Amino acid sequence: MVEATNMNPRETILSRIREALASPRAGATKSPPAQPIGSQAAAGSKGPTLATALSWRATGADGFKDRLELFQKNAIELRADFHLINSLDELKTRVKRLKASEGWNRVASHGGELTQAACAALDVPLLWTDRGYAAADLEACDAAITECDALIAQTGSVLVTSRTAGGRALSVLPPHHVVIARREQLLPDLTAAFELLKTKFAPDYPGFISLITGPSRTGDIERILVLGAHGPKKLTILCV
Amino acid sequence: MSAAKIFLKQSGEVTRDLRQRELVHAAMGKYGAARTQAESRFQDWEAARVAAADIKDDAIHHLDRYLGEFANKLEARGTKVHWAGSGADAREIILKIARARKARSIIKSKAMTCEEIHLNTALEEAGFRVIESDLGEFIVQLRREPAFHIVFPAMHLTRRDIGELFARELGCAPAENPEELTMIARRVLRKEYMAADIGITGANFAIAETGMVSITENEGNARLTAALPPVMITVLGIEKILPRLEDLALFLPLLAGAGTGQALTCYNSLYGGPRQPGESDGPEEFHVVLLDNHRTSLLADIEQREALRCIRCGACLNACPVFRNIGGPAYGTTYSGPIGSVITPHLRGLQDWKHLSSASSLCGACTATCPVHIDLHHHLLRNRRNAVTQNPGFLERQAFRLFAFVVNRPALYSLATKVARALQPLHRRIQGTLIDPARPWTQSRELQPIAPQTFKEWWRQRT
Numbered sequence: 265m266v267e268a269t270n271m272n273p274r275e276t277i278l279s280r281i282r283e284a285l286a287s288p289r290a291g292a293t294k295s296p297p298a299q300p301i302g303s304q305a306a307a308g309s310k311g312p313t314l315a316t317a318l319s320w321r322a323t324g325a326d327g328f329k330d331r332l333e334l335f336q337k338n339a340i341e342l343r344a345d346f347h348l349i350n351s352l353d354e355l356k357t358r359v360k361r362l363k364a365s366e367g368w369n370r371v372a373s374h375g376g377e378l379t380q381a382a383c384a385a386l387d388v389p390l391l392w393t394d395r396g397y398a399a400a401d402l403e404a405c406d407a408a409i410t411e412c413d414a415l416i417a418q419t420g421s422v423l424v425t426s427r428t429a430g431g432r433a434l435s436v437l438p439p440h441h442v443v444i445a446r447r448e449q450l451l452p453d454l455t456a457a458f459e460l461l462k463t464k465f466a467p468d469y470p471g472f473i474s475l476i477t478g479p480s481r482t483g484d485i486e487r488i489l490v491l492g493a494h495g496p497k498k499l500t501i502l503c504v
Numbered sequence: 505m506s507a508a509k510i511f512l513k514q515s516g517e518v519t520r521d522l523r524q525r526e527l528v529h530a531a532m533g534k535y536g537a538a539r540t541q542a543e544s545r546f547q548d549w550e551a552a553r554v555a556a557a558d559i560k561d562d563a564i565h566h567l568d569r570y571l572g573e574f575a576n577k578l579e580a581r582g583t584k585v586h587w588a589g590s591g592a593d594a595r596e597i598i599l600k601i602a603r604a605r606k607a608r609s610i611i612k613s614k615a616m617t618c619e620e621i622h623l624n625t626a627l628e629e630a631g632f633r634v635i636e637s638d639l640g641e642f643i644v645q646l647r648r649e650p651a652f653h654i655v656f657p658a659m660h661l662t663r664r665d666i667g668e669l670f671a672r673e674l675g676c677a678p679a680e681n682p683e684e685l686t687m688i689a690r691r692v693l694r695k696e697y698m699a700a701d702i703g704i705t706g707a708n709f710a711i712a713e714t715g716m717v718s719i720t721e722n723e724g725n726a727r728l729t730a731a732l733p734p735v736m737i738t739v740l741g742i743e744k745i746l747p748r749l750e751d752l753a754l755f756l757p758l759l760a761g762a763g764t765g766q767a768l769t770c771y772n773s774l775y776g777g778p779r780q781p782g783e784s785d786g787p788e789e790f791h792v793v794l795l796d797n798h799r800t801s802l803l804a805d806i807e808q809r810e811a812l813r814c815i816r817c818g819a820c821l822n823a824c825p826v827f828r829n830i831g832g833p834a835y836g837t838t839y840s841g842p843i844g845s846v847i848t849p850h851l852r853g854l855q856d857w858k859h860l861s862s863a864s865s866l867c868g869a870c871t872a873t874c875p876v877h878i879d880l881h882h883h884l885l886r887n888r889r890n891a892v893t894q895n896p897g898f899l900e901r902q903a904f905r906l907f908a909f910v911v912n913r914p915a916l917y918s919l920a921t922k923v924a925r926a927l928q929p930l931h932r933r934i935q936g937t938l939i940d941p942a943r944p945w946t947q948s949r950e951l952q953p954i955a956p957q958t959f960k961e962w963w964r965q966r967t
Contacts, residue, residue, distance in 0.1 A: 273587035274575070277742065277796050280589075281568045284804035338767075374784070393784045399698055399732050419757070419768045431784035432731035436724050436771075454753035462749065469714055471581070471780040472731075474773040475756070480724040481770055484640035484658055485666055485682040486527075487534045493639055493686055494693065495724025495771070 331417035331450050332503075338420025342478030343491060344499040355444065355504055356385035359409070362500065363388065366440065372397075372405040374430025378444040378504060379409050393430045402433060407440040408496075414460055415445050415501065418453035419477055422501060423460075426472035435476065441496040443476075445503045507836055508859035515830040515863070524660050525829060528652075531659045535822050538765025545757070545767055556758055557877040560813035563712075563745045564803065570712035570745045571794065577715020581777035583790045591621035591797050598623060598704070598737060599630055601791055605735055607632060607701035611693075613719070613726035614638040615706025616654055616816055617739045617795055620838040620851075623704070635696045637725035639689050646673045650833045654840065655763050655818035660831060693725070703729035703787070707740040708815065709755060713748045715776055717792065720759055722770040730775060736787040738775070741795050743812040755815065762875040763817040802850040808883055811846050813876040820870035820880055826863050835860065842870035846883040849891075858891035918958070925954050 271279065332348070339346040349355045359382045362368070372391040373379045383390055391401055402408075410430050414423040422443050426432050435441050451457055454475075461473065480495030491497050505513075518524065543549045563570055575585040588594035594617075602610065610632050612618065624634045624645075636645040640657035644650065646669055651657030658666070667680045676688050697703075705726050709718040717738050719726045730736050746755060752772070760766040779786035803809050821827045821841030832840035837848045837857070845860035861884040870880040892900075910916050936946045945951065957965075 273589060273593070274585075276589060277587045277794070277800070278568045278572065280796065280800040281571070281742070281803060284800045285565065285567070288804055288806035288809070396784055403694065403698065421768060426780070426783050426786065432727070432786045434784075436727045436731065454756065455750060458750040458753055466714075469716070469776050471777045471783055471786055472773065472775055473716075474727065474771055475768065477768045477770050477772075479770075480722070482639050482686055482723045483764070484638075484643070484656065485661075485663055485685055487531045487656070487659070488663075488682040490683050490686040492690065493723035493725070494637065494690060494728055 328447065328450065331452055334417040335415060335420055335450060338417070339478075339501065342420050342499075344420065344478050344501060346501045346503070349502050349504045352381050352504070355382055355502060358502060359383075359442070360385050362407070362440075362442065366406065368406040370405045371407050371409060372402050372430075372434055372438055373409040374411075374434060376411040376428075378411055378446070379430075382409055382442075382444060393434050399433065399437075402437050405438045407442055408434045408438040409442045409444065410435050412443050412445050412449065413464070414457050415450045415503065416452075416454060416457050416475070417450060419475075421454075421457075421475045421477040422499075423457050424474050424476060425461075425465075425470035427470040432472045435474070436480070436495040439492065439496055440498040440500070441476075441479075442500045442502065445501060447503055450503070507856050510836055511834060511859055511863070514834040514836070518830045518834050524831070527662060528660055528828060528831065531656065532822055532828055535765055539761065539819070539822075540765075542761030542765045542767065545761065552754060552758060553875055553877050556754060556875060557810075557813060559746065559751050559754070560815075560876055561810070563747055564743065564809060564812050566747075567742065567745060567803070570747055571742060574710050574712040574715055574745060575792075575794070577712075578777065578792055579715075581715065581780065583715075583777050583792055586791060586793045588793055588795045588797070591795075594621045594739065594793050594795050594797070595623060595626040597791075597793055598739070599626065601735065601737060601789075602627065602630070602632055602702060605701055605789075607735070609633045609635070609696070609700045610702045610704060611635050611637055611696050611700035611729050611733060612641075612704045613706070613721065613729040614641050614657075615704065615739055616838060617706055617741055618704065619651075620797065621739075621795065623739070635693070635700070637693050637696070637723075637729055638721075639686060639723060639725075642689055642693065643669065646670075652832050653818060653821060654816060654832070655821075697728045697732045700729075700733040702735040702737060703733040704737045704739065705729055707738050707744055708759060709746045709752065710740060710744045711749050711752070711774070712745055714774075716749075716774040718746075718752060718756075719773050719775070720756065720763075720769050720771070721773075722764075722766075724771060727771055727773055730773070730787070731785060734787055735789045735791070736775070736778070737791045737793065739793045739795060741797075742799055743814075758875050759815050759817050762815075762819040762873070798851045802847060805850065807886055808846070808850070810878055811843070811850075811883060813878055814843050814847070815876060816843075817875060819873045819875060823869040823873040825865060825867065825869070830863075842880045842884070843878070846878075846880055846887065849887050854887070854891055855895055858887060861885075861887035861891070918960075921954065921958060925956070928954055 336346050363386055368388055370389050373383050375394045391405055412422050412424050413428050424435050429435055479491050479497055479499040480493050481491050482493035483489055546552050578585050586597045627634045636642045643658040643666055652660040663680050663682055666685055667678055670676055670688055671678045679685050707717040708720045756772050757768055760769045778790035820843050824841050827841040835844055837844045849857045864884050866881050868881045910920055934940045940946055
């Protein structure tokens with residue numbers, strides 16, 4: 265060990281790592297090391313990374329129609345509600361109907377073209393999270409309406425960030441999360457989603473990014489699926 | 505009592521609990537079906553495993569560079585990165601943060617590294633209130649016992665067990681329906697998130713390129729733990745590094761598929777700092793604790809360092825015929841199952857934990873299921889070899905010498921077979937009793953009868 269007493273903890277650990285990599289020992293004997301799997305590809309080539317990630321599950325999502333079909337299929341499996349919306353008026357009607365059927369008394373949202381349009385139609389007290397809020401007020405809301413960064417056909421996921429979906433808690437604290445997305449936000453797969461994050465934000469990423477795949481769930485009791493473990497029991501995705 | 509003796513005693517007790525074994529086997533059956541489906545979602549599961557192993561190897565072989573990049577990126581956006589050489593260092597760092605904040609209540613999401621450093625005990629002894637928020641962990645915390653499985657902590661309990669536990673510990677009306685029970689935990693824990701001064705999480709991946717920790721979960725408890733309290737602390741092993749953001753496009757579905765059989769878990773979240781300028785919420789302080797705790801000594805072992813690829817999915821536990829029958833707590837380690845048997849000797853001492861490498865049928869099911877291609881069952885053999893080379897057992901060596909002496913002399917071997925055959929009926933009378941010299945084997949099994957004829961004898965008669 266080359267641990268000098270004046271080294272800070274960071275340097276101590278980094279030097280332990282360098283030492284371990286530079287002068288390895290092979291168990292207790294001098295037998296040859298196990299052949300690392302796929303070692304031929306490890307040296308420098310970035311080949312298998314993207315290629316394999318892309319080959320995960322046939323997305324069949326070459327055009328909007330295919331992507332839409334796949335997203336809808338995944339949403340059903342995940343027990344999320346998905347609706348294709350044709351106009352802003354239809355969006356307002358849809359949100360009003362949700363409010364009426366679930367008896368929303370208080371709704372939380374954030375500033376955004378689509379969220380503001382939808383909330384304008386609601387005749388309930390609104391909590392806007394943009395400039396900070398009290399957690400107890402947000403917890404008292406019946407629903408959260410947010411925008412998103414993307415929808416992912418491959419997995420039926422919604423991509424949100426702290427910058428575009430009203431912060432870290434809005435999409436997880438109220439019992440019903442309503443996402444309003446635009447059709448052009450529907451991406452084929454996870455690889456496209458991470459590319460989007462890079463082109464949209466790098467190097468100044470939001471403090472929080474999340475892929476939401478269905479409503480909150482648990483199987484911790486006898487492996488029986490229960491929705492709404494700690495987060496929303498319901499996830500509704502409205503695609504304008 | 506030595507760790508080996510405790511292991512023998514506990515595993516013996518669990519294997520005789522048929523009710524629990526049935527419950528665990530049923531849960532494993534459900535996992536198995538989902539897992540098969542998860543693999544079929546990949547166009548080429550094998551190619552995905554090889555690619556994942558390659559990416560992890562790249563990360564491990566340039567760990568100093570990637571860790572430095574990860575820490576610099578995080579610090580540039582206001583995160584405090586701490587480097588903990590040992591478990592004691594990590595506990596000290598976290599206690600210091602909690603004291604500086606004059607914290608009282610701490611909410612936790614599931615983190616194996618925190619179990620590894622016995623963080624809850626240290627925090628409780630220092631007077632802090634610690635609440636586990638993952639439903640399974642919450643249940644085993646109420647029972648004051650360790651998790652049964654690293655992914656499914658309460659898989660050994662029935663809904664009735666949990667209903668009785670909640671009624672006793674939480675004073676709620678008796679319930680037996682999983683849905684009702686989950687809602688009881690939800691209500692209790694909601695208050696805890698709101699009141700907590702600190703949230704502590706683990707992490708599944710650390711992205712060097714962008715300086716972010718990635719947390720995978722289903723319940724939303726980690727998201728709440730990371731969003732509501734004014735301080736967030738993430739504890740992770742130094743091996744969690746992935747080089748690039750887009751590596752997650754492979755690792756997130758791989759972890760979900762291998763871990764629970766899902767296509768993707770419900771929430772996969774990335775945290776790059778505390779509340780940023782212009783953001784509406786998030787913790788004022790974000791601390792990342794990077795834990796070595798003997799991982800560098802595993803890294804120095806060129807034969808076995810690939811065990812650092814492990815993404816803690818728990819697939820090898822589910823596949824292991826030994827784990828399926830004895831469960832996690834019997835191991836007496838933080839990491840149980842095949843991966844635990846491989847790495848624990850490195851983390852906590854070879855001679856004290858070598859017995860785990862013998863608790864294996866070497867069937868290789870763990871190696872076959874591992875999503876990052878760790879050659880698990882061969883590492884068990886390597887541990888056995890290393891343990892014997894380091895500290896040869898006198899009796900074992902004499903026994904093998906005697907065996908070699910006999911089998912190298914055909915006449916002697918033939919005589920030994922005949923004597924054994926003659927003594928066999930006598931042995932059968934004492935089989936399994938206290939005076940049986942073969943008792944360690946025969947107390948729960950029968951000895952194979954020696955064939956009435958050897959092949960040679962049969963052949964001679966035939967012609």
